[in-house]
Amino acid sequence: MQFYQHKFSAMGSPCALNIYCENPQISQKILSQVLGELKRLEDKYSRYLSSSLLSKINAAAGVNKVDIDDETYALLAYAEQAYQISDGLFDITTGVLRHLWDFKKQQIPSQNNINKFLLLIDWQSVEWNQDFIYLPKTGMEIDFGGIVKEYAADAVAALLKSVGVEHGLIDLGGDIHVLGPDIDNKPWSVAIRSPQTPSKLKKSLEYNVEQTHPLNVKKPQALANISMTHGGLASSGDYERNFIVKGKKYSHLLHPKTGWPVHGLSAVSVWCEQCVMAGTIATISMLKQDEGITWLNELGIAYVAMDHLGNTHQYSD
Amino acid sequence: MSTHHLLKSLSAAALALPAIASQAANIVETPEFGYRYNHYQEKDIEAEDLHKGSPERYTVKVNQFSLLTPLNESLQANIVLQLEDMSGASPWYTESVDGETKQVMSGASIEEARTDVIAQVTYFGDKYTVTTNAAKSTENDYDSLSIGAGFTYDFADKMTTLGVSADASFDEITPSDALEFGRTDYEEKQSWSGHISLSRIITRNLMVQLGFGLFDRSGYLSDPYKQVIADGSLQGDSRPDSRLASTFTGRLRYFVNGLDTALHFDYRLYDDNWNIASHTVFLAPHINVGDGWQVIPSVRYYSQSAAFFYENYYEAPRSDGYYSTDSRLSTYGAYTLGLAVNKQLGSWLFTAGYQYYTSSHDLAIEDPVEESNSLVDFSIASIGFDYKF
Numbered sequence: 008m009q010f011y012q013h014k015f016s017a018m019g020s021p022c023a024l025n026i027y028c029e030n031p032q033i034s035q036k037i038l039s040q041v042l043g044e045l046k047r048l049e050d051k052y053s054r055y056l057s058s059s060l061l062s063k064i065n066a067a068a069g070v071n072k073v074d075i076d077d078e079t080y081a082l083l084a085y086a087e088q089a090y091q092i093s094d095g096l097f098d099i100t101t102g103v104l105r106h107l108w109d110f111k112k113q114q115i116p117s118q119n120n121i122n123k124f125l126l127l128i129d130w131q132s133v134e135w136n137q138d139f140i141y142l143p144k145t146g147m148e149i150d151f152g153g154i155v156k157e158y159a160a161d162a163v164a165a166l167l168k169s170v171g172v173e174h175g176l177i178d179l180g181g182d183i184h185v186l187g188p189d190i191d192n193k194p195w196s197v198a199i200r201s202p203q204t205p206s207k208l209k210k211s212l213e214y215n216v217e218q219t220h221p222l223n224v225k226k227p228q229a230l231a232n233i234s235m236t237h238g239g240l241a242s243s244g245d246y247e248r249n250f251i252v253k254g255k256k257y258s259h260l261l262h263p264k265t266g267w268p269v270h271g272l273s274a275v276s277v278w279c280e281q282c283v284m285a286g287t288i289a290t291i292s293m294l295k296q297d298e299g300i301t302w303l304n305e306l307g308i309a310y311v312a313m314d315h316l317g318n319t320h321q322y323s324d
Numbered sequence: 325m326s327t328h329h330l331l332k333s334l335s336a337a338a339l340a341l342p343a344i345a346s347q348a349a350n351i352v353e354t355p356e357f358g359y360r361y362n363h364y365q366e367k368d369i370e371a372e373d374l375h376k377g378s379p380e381r382y383t384v385k386v387n388q389f390s391l392l393t394p395l396n397e398s399l400q401a402n403i404v405l406q407l408e409d410m411s412g413a414s415p416w417y418t419e420s421v422d423g424e425t426k427q428v429m430s431g432a433s434i435e436e437a438r439t440d441v442i443a444q445v446t447y448f449g450d451k452y453t454v455t456t457n458a459a460k461s462t463e464n465d466y467d468s469l470s471i472g473a474g475f476t477y478d479f480a481d482k483m484t485t486l487g488v489s490a491d492a493s494f495d496e497i498t499p500s501d502a503l504e505f506g507r508t509d510y511e512e513k514q515s516w517s518g519h520i521s522l523s524r525i526i527t528r529n530l531m532v533q534l535g536f537g538l539f540d541r542s543g544y545l546s547d548p549y550k551q552v553i554a555d556g557s558l559q560g561d562s563r564p565d566s567r568l569a570s571t572f573t574g575r576l577r578y579f580v581n582g583l584d585t586a587l588h589f590d591y592r593l594y595d596d597n598w599n600i601a602s603h604t605v606f607l608a609p610h611i612n613v614g615d616g617w618q619v620i621p622s623v624r625y626y627s628q629s630a631a632f633f634y635e636n637y638y639e640a641p642r643s644d645g646y647y648s649t650d651s652r653l654s655t656y657g658a659y660t661l662g663l664a665v666n667k668q669l670g671s672w673l674f675t676a677g678y679q680y681y682t683s684s685h686d687l688a689i690e691d692p693v694e695e696s697n698s699l700v701d702f703s704i705a706s707i708g709f710d711y712k713f
Contacts, residue, residue, distance in 0.1 A: 077342065077483060078341070078342045078343075081337075081340050081341045081342055082341065084337055084340060085334075085337040085338060085340070085341060087337075088333055088334050088336075088337035089334065089337075091333070091581070092330040092333060092334055136527075137483075137527070158341055158343065161338075161341070161343060162343030165343050166343075169450070279335075280335065280338075281335070281338045281339075283338050283341065284331075284334055284335060284338045287334060288334075306330065306331055307331075308331065
């Protein structure tokens with residue numbers, strides 16, 4: 008068994024596939040299958056591709072129903088569950104606000120404009136069932152941010168498992184799924200970057216097992232090192248994309264009820280059985296703002312977080 | 325909704341995602357050991373119905389041990405050992421006393437022990453499972469060996485599952501005290517059954533299963549311990565030597581979000597060539613009350629029509645020679661009220677339950693032609709645990 012690491016870019020993020028397998032040919036073959044699965048999901052759910060199913064659903068807002076398949080239905084059902092457990096904070100129609108909050112131009116939109124866009128955020132008004140989805144108002148949008156990339160990590164893990172990989176780790180821009188321990192039966196150590204660490208030091212997460220491990224890279228200051236043998240880990244934070252106006256930081260994560268960037272936690276990482284669940288919980292805790300930590304503690308789920316004052320909070324079982 | 329259930333509902337939705345669903349095979353990850361103790365107690369026969377013998381009916385104590393364990397990535401084994409101790413008396417024959425039919429019971433001397441061993445191996449494929457099982461049941465007067473196989477297939481949409489199964493069993497009956505009571509001393513019975521079902525997830529909260537089954541039994545289908553007064557003499561219980569039955573089943577599982585409750589609703593229609601047709605309706609909400617507690621009240625209603633040869637007392641001989649006064653062949657109805665409580669505590673699941681069953685001809689859908697006076701009422705108290713290693 009040899010260790011192979013493939014770095015590539017997918018879903019707009021730097022990604023890495025780390026696996027143990029027999030030889031380089033097998034590793035290449037597995038990589039191409041992984042890339043195929045990621046491309047499939049990207050082609051279907053990317054909001055940047057006009058040919059994607061997601062774009063078609065959004066383009067048909069206020070016009071007509073769009074047929075969906077079972078996978079999309081399951082994702083909508085998942086999003087509905089996330090909406091329910093977050094009391095409406097995790098709303099996949101929130102993404103429309105991105106047209107307003109342009110993080111490249113770094114401008115704060117007018118409250119008038121925000122109010123107009125808030126009328127388009129209403130997951131409960133969306134009509135959907137096993138066969139179709141219909142967004143009732145022109146201009147309404149859904150997006151699977153916080154779901155699809157994480158789901159893709161889980162899907163890749165399932166794919167790796169199906170081709171017989173027993174030791175591996177897939178990292179899709181920080182959304183991680185660990186498949187079995189390292190070859191020596193040791194857990195993978197996933198270092199979670201502290202939001203205070205200058206991002207140019209290292210953009211994404213790093214993982215290593217021991218100092219001798221091939222994955223060992225010189226680490227910037229880590230918020231935490233998590234030992235993982237299986238399951239998913241996902242992170243959310245205002246350090247990913249933000250801008251600062253008059254000393255106030257505006258995060259890319261927008262609140263569905265106010266239309267304004269959330270302010271509460273700087274960073275949160277959650278780990279559990281599935282990456283998709285970890286991602287949803289992390290996102291909801293960010294959206295809960297000052298109540299995020301309390302909510303995470305009540306859930307009893309493993310997490311590490313930093314609030315905007317720089318205090319670290321952690322829970323693991 | 326408690327925070328624990330928030331996670332559970334989200335996890336359930338995540339597990340329904342196709343790519344994750346294929347990864348989350350149903351195979352158990354760690355061995356699981358279970359124990360149950362059931363105390364089955366029949367109510368004494370009414371004094372007014374009893375002519376001779378003990379009024380006391382059966383008491384059965386059942387100790388059940390089960391082990392469920394993965395053998396490798398795709399194989400799972402399940403072994404169940406069941407030890408039963410039975411004591412008490414049972415209805416023997418009916419007699420006409422001053423124009424009224426009364427029950428004669430056996431003496432209270434019956435002491436029986438039964439051992440059941442069931443072994444099952446399941447293979448989990450990508451979209452299908454294959455199960456084989458074998459079971460052996462041993463009593464001092466009864467030996468039964470059965471084998472079976474099952475197959476389930478998940479359709480590509482992950483919403484529909486087809487299940488097919490078949491089994492066969494071979495029984496040997498060697499009644500005790502055969503000579504003394506003029507019983508048969510050796511008989512055989514063969515059975516086979518086939519079952520097909522289709523389950524479908526209709527909405528994210530509703531699952532429906534429809535099934536059809538065929539059962540065929542042949543050989544000695546009478547009860548060697550029952551007798552009948554017919555044609556002026558006491559003779560053995562005598563039933564046709566073949567019985568073909570079919571069943572239609574419908575099951576419905578509905579999850580009520582706000583109440584965190586899974587509603588189980590089952591219906592079964594049974595029909596056989598002894599003219600017995602029955603309806604069974606079962607309703608049980610599985611209520612999650614938080615903190616790992618689950619409460620399951622249940623109600624079951626049953627109604628059947630009588631076998632074509634059943635009579636409580638035979639005034640006249642039958643030309644076909646079939647005779648039985650077994651109350652289980654009469655027209656009657658019954659209901660069962662139950663309550664079970666489960667508590668999950670780390671790797672442990674504790675369970676306790678109580679059921680009360682009462683039967684009567686008045687509860688039957690149709691009016692009985694012939695009323696039995698040995699219908700039974702019973703209770704079952706159970707307690708047990710499961711432990712995941």
